Amino acid sequence: MGVSILLVLLVVLSSTSSAISSESSLMDYFLLADNSSSSTNVTRCSGVSVDLPKVFLSGVAVPVTIHLPDYVSRTLNGSETGDNGNEDNSTVDLMPLPESMYYEIHRSGKLLVNGTLSRSQRDGQAVSLTLSGHGHSQLLFYIQDVCEEHVEEVFSIPAWLSIFPPLVTIILAIFSKQVLVSLCAGIFLGCFFLFRYNPLTAFLHTYDMYLVNAVADQGHAEILVGTFLLGGLIGVVQKSGGAYGLAKILRRLAKTRRSSQLVAVGMCFLVFFDDYSNILIVGNTLRSVMTSSGISKNKFASIIHSMGPPIASIVPISSWIGVEIGTAKGALKHIDGINEEPFIYVIQTIPYRFFPVIMLFFPLISALIGWDFGPMLKVERESSHKHRSLTSTVQSNSVANYGSVAESEPCLEPELMSKEEDVQAGALEPKKGVPQRWFNSAVPFLIVMVVTFVGMILNGRQVAKEQGLDMTLVNFVGNCDAVAALIWSSALATWVALILMLLQKIFTFPEFMEAWVIGVKELLEPVLILISAWALGSIVADVQASSWVASSIPASFKVEAIPVLASILACVMSYATGSAFGTMSILFPLIVPLVGKKTSSKALLHQAGGAIFGGAIFGNVVAPIADDTILTTLSAPIALTDHLKTQSPYVFLVVANTVILGDVMVAFDCYNAYVGLLLCILSLVATIILIGQSPQQPGRTPLFFRFYYFLKSKIWKKPPAEQQFTGALLPSDLTENSLTGDQTSRLI
Known part of the structure; x- marks a missing residue:
């Protein structure tokens, strides 16, 4: 089905472009040397380059960056170039650039744009x-x-x-359920x-250019x-039995389904x-604790995916703050x-980030x-x-130890978790007789948490x-390399785990390496x-989908509607690109200055920024191609299509609430941002x-449908004519006068 759609699309596109000359690549830079055959005082664009x-995209404005040389070459005596390409009787001198330079850009003899370039910005001046x-x-x-030409x-x-x-990638992924093939199809189409x-060049560069460059x-x-x-x-932690040991400890807090979810949220x-x-x-x-509590992988994946990107984007001390400030x-x-400081502005936008907060x-x-x-x-x-079927035997045979079945479902013993948790089975199943000690899991993961945070601070401090910035915690975290800190912490935790396993004689060194390699293989797909x-x-980014979406903003929109439109556009763009940072970088220079020109209201300016920051998170918690989505499926672990099937209704419900009760109502000054947040939560x-x-409780009917059926039976549904009794049709001993009012109402 998905392949058929792609083939039909390619046939249609190929037929519409038959008149277009098909060449293998575009020229990023085409620099003409000084080979003029006529007398001139300016060499033909030596040192000039253009970033294209x-x-x-037809009809869409894009930036073109012009780079100028430090000096311009001039001939001193106007001599001509000979037939052999060598200049006769000429002297070349290097002259500094003028303060300002008039420029023109032509296409097919038609002037497209002109203006003035400044010498102070010779390293790169953007022209729309x-x-x-x-x-x-x-x-x-x-x-x-x-430059003459x-x-x-x-x-x-x-x-x-x-x-x-x-x-096309999203549609193919939904219908074919083959995410990897769908992604490759989208790359090929681009x-x-x-x-x-x-098509041949596109197929080759799908692999030798874009996939290689991605790595x-x-x-x-x-x-x-x-x-x-x-x-x-x-x-290593799974093979050592440490995950089971840690599950026993956390099980003291995660005793029920509700408490297990609260532990994950906390x-x-x-x-x-x-x-x-x-x-x-x-x-x-x-993930082992969630399984022991009867929580599905889908639910657990939804919890960590719904909270990871939003909290990092909101907290001022996080790896996101530097990008947001910039x-x-x-x-x-x-x-x-x-004159507002960028950091203060970012903090002021937090109450208006309705989607990530909710x-x-x-x-x-x-x-x-x-x-x-x-x-x-x-x-x-x-x-x-x-979960109930796995625990029923244990509960029926151990009433003295377990007591009666709790209404909220007790947790499974860790020894039973391998029956549900696929990742624990097979090669990573702990060896028989290995003591399941909690610290074999807690110590490595604690090292990862602590060293990652400390490493972020040290890296950001450096x-x-x-860069000569103020020595503040915000600057440290905002300018750090969080992934590098994660590498350090993971490497250190691995060595600590090796020492722990060898000292306890849980593993030999070859067994440790075997478990480590198996863990890496689990992440291959x-x-x-x-x-x-x-x-x-x-x-x-190369086909500039974001630019086309951003250019669709009508100039006649009321200023109050701009933050609402910005929020919707941010959601659409982040869903299509899977990149919050990319969405921010595209929309911020377009939306925020536009609001600043149309109004002096700082509240509306803050809301415009909050709408972009907030809407940009939408793709990170639901887009199939977002990094956070892929990492969630890796961490839970769960199939991507299964996760999106259960996650999407929740995310779309939240975004609908926040756009209507948050962005729209606050933008038109119906109430302030804090009231909007409260109403979104209550909704x-x-x-x-x-x-x-x-x-x-599978037999319970939702309240909404109960109310609907009640209205249908009491108000909308009229009784059939043959069921509408009157006193004349009643037996003589059951006339309406002989019945009580309550009996009559039940009869009629």
Whole structure:
């Protein structure tokens, strides 16, 4: 089904572009040397270069960056160049650039844009350029006294095509349930657009360019190394029986389904400093405990996925703060009359980040009420039934030890968890007779938590010192490399685990390495998906899907509606790209200065920033291609399609509440942000109570449907004519006069 859709799409696109010349690649830089055959005082663009997008979108403005040389070459005597290409009787001198230089950009003899370039910004000056039509063409750059003629070859496509790579990926993933294949299809489709509709070139560059570059990126390589180190550590901890031992300790707190979920929520609040660390640490520490309590993998994945990105984005001391401050700073400097510090501005936007704040409360509300709805309810019922069947024998044979069956379901003993937890079975099953000591799991994971946070501070301190920043905790955390700190902590924890295992004679060194390698192998498929997701993210950036979405903002919108539109656009863009940082960096320079020009209200300016910061998190908690989504499926562990099937209804419910009761009502000054947050929480509580059900009470009808059936029976449904009795139709001894009012009402 999915492959058929992709083939049909390619046939249609190929037929519409038959007139387009298909070439293998675009020229990023085309620099003409000084080979003029006529007398001139300016060499032909020596040292001038232009940064162009890989593809232009028809009718969408994109930035083009012009780089100028430090000096310009001039001939002193106007001599001509001979036939052999050598200049005769000429002297070349290097002259400094003028203070300002007039420039023009032409296409097919038509002037597209002109203006003035400044010498002070010769390292790169951005010029907004819009091309109409589609196909390949040439741009001619003229810069007075610097460049007589600089030619760049460009290619443009219809703007609406840019959304197809992420859109096709999502559709194929839903229908085919093959995430890796769907990601590769999306990458191929993007390459098909980028490389001038050439399917062979697109196929080759899908693998030798985009997938390779996804691995070669230093930040991505750090994540891969950190993930593999943590995966090996998890394998060792599981094989040693430490996870079972830790489960026995946490079981004292996680005695029921509700308390187990609250333990998970509480631990997510503790690991607040980074979203990756939150998902990986909490997920790998508590997944055995969740299984022992009858909590499904879907529910546990929903908890850590719903809390990891939001809390890291909100807390001022986290790995996100540096990006947020930098994004805000770049936008605020373009607003006249605003002297607010970027850090203060970021803090002021927190009350307006309705989606991440309410998303944090949702797992807590669901855990306290104990009800679910939609696909999650079905999965939780199946997990609860399976949990009861596993414990029924133990409870029936050990009444003296266990007592009567608790209404909220007791936890399984750790020895029974392997019957449910797939990842514990097979090669990672603890050896028989191995003591299940809690500290063999707690000590390594505690080292990961503590060393990661301390490493972030030390790394950020060094960066702040090199950049001359203030020595504050906010600057340390905001400028640190959180993934590098995770690598350090995982490596240190692995060595500590080795020492612990050898001292207790749980493993020999070869057995330790075998368990470590098995743990790494368990992550192979999720890592391949993660690499493909990175490659697709690069494709989405290169085809400029975000620019097309952002350009759809109408200029006639009321200023009060701009934050609402910004929130919706941020949700759409983050879902399509899977990148919160990318969404912030695209929308902030567009939305915040626009609001600043239309109003002097700081509250509205703060809400516009909060809407972007908040909406950008949407993709991180539900987008199939988001890093946090992939890491959640790795940490829980759970299939990506299964996780999204149960997670999506919850996330879409929250975003609908926050947009309507938060963004819209606060933007139009119906009430302040704090009242909006309170109403959003109350709305979620009411929704869960109305449509939710307990997984342990399958026969209960939701309150909403009870109320609906009541109204239908009492108000909307009229009794049939043959059932409407009158006194004349009643027997003589049962006339209406002989009955009481209550009896009459029951009869009629």
